[in-house]
Amino acid sequence: MNGPRLDELDRRIIEKLGRDARVSNRQIAAELKVTEGTIRSRIKRLQAEHLIQFTVVTDFRVAGSPNLVMMGIQADPSRVGALAKQLADIPEINCVIVLLGRYSLLAMGLFTSIEQLNALIFGRIRVLEGVRDVETSISVHNVKYEVGVARITAKE
Amino acid sequence: MQIRSGRTLSATTLDALDNGIIEMLRVNGRATNQEIAERLSVTAATVSSRLRRLEEMGASRVVAVTDFAAHGYNVLIAVGVKVAGREVQDVARDLARLPEVFSANIMNGAQDIEMLVALHDFSEINLFLLDHVAGIAGVDTLSPGIAADIVKFEFNVVPL
Known part of the structure; x- marks a missing residue:
């Protein structure tokens, strides 16, 4: 597991960017009383270490108000690692977690049609070698979602 | 749908x-x-x-996304919650107030609520589930699973 790699300055930079991701390096530098170059190199390091990234998120409504679907997958233990990669390669699936306990794998995706969901599960997930069962449930209401925290996975 | x-x-x-x-x-x-x-x-x-x-x-927003590790969160758990004797909405709202809960959804299906929870280490699981969550009225059963590996986590579409 990752140890603490952040010092006080890193944390204060992250806090400023969390409030406004578009704030300029110059402004952060002025507020934290360090040079602009320091801010630039700190942000670069945080990005290189996959501790922060900057992206655009669009609202559910722009994407046709999809529903979050969670798929709990029971699988042959010897196939879980390979299945995780196969599931991650499916563009419609946003999130793949290797789980201990409830399921072998937890996959999540956003869907606007039940036909599209059904085609994915029957056509592309249940047919994968080692998949024993897929338990599907659909979110009918999102109560909380923290946009600013996630797992930043390395792009290959 | x-x-x-x-x-x-x-x-x-x-x-x-x-x-x-x-x-x-x-x-x-x-x-x-x-x-x-x-x-x-x-x-x-x-x-x-x-x-x-x-x-x-409210169509889109540029965000700084920080990794769980940047906050010292090293443990992620996915917890299914079944509710009895209280409105699911009310239970979900109480759960959403816990700072460790970073996502909470009301589900159809076997569980009434699904939440993703970020914790600093394994020792916090007990405290979180058995004190904080179990103490909320209406929480009937808990089905926790521990994330051994997060292989993909790419949500570009979110509630804004």
Whole structure:
């Protein structure tokens, strides 16, 4: 597991960017009383270490108000690692977690049609070698979602 | 299937320039207005006003996403909750108030609520589940699973 790699300055930079991701390096530098170059190199390091990234998120409504679907997958233990990669390669699936306990794998995706969901599960997930069962449930209401925290996975 | 009843912003609300700006920022959210403007052959002022409009519409937003590790969260658990004797909405709202819960959804299916929870270490699981969560009225059963590996986590579409 990752140890603490952040010092006080890193944390204060992250806090400023969390409030406004578009704030300029110059402004952060002025507020934290360090040079602009320091801010630039700190942000670069945080990005290189996959501790922060900057992206655009669009609202559910722009994407046709999809529903979050969670798929709990029971699988042959010897196939879980390979299945995780196969599931991650499916563009419609946003999130793949290797789980201990409830399921072998937890996959999540956003869907606007039940036909599209059904085609994915029957056509592309249940047919994968080692998949024993897929338990599907659909979110009918999102109560909380923290946009600013996630797992930043390395792009290959 | 259209379970969500909220109004839908039609895709036509956004034009080619909006989408061009969004695409550039998706790759590099720190690109300056000037850099975006040069690439899309418009002025920086246009980029600035488009971005402001997108944000005001609640259509999209540039965000700094920090890794769980940047906050010292080393344990992620996915917890299914069944509710008895209380409105699911009310239980979900109480759960959402816990700072460790970073996502909470009301589900159809076997569980009433699904939440993703970020914790600093394994010793916090007990305290979180058996004190904080179990102490909320209406929480009947808990089905926790521990994330051994997060292979993919890419949500570009979110509730804003």
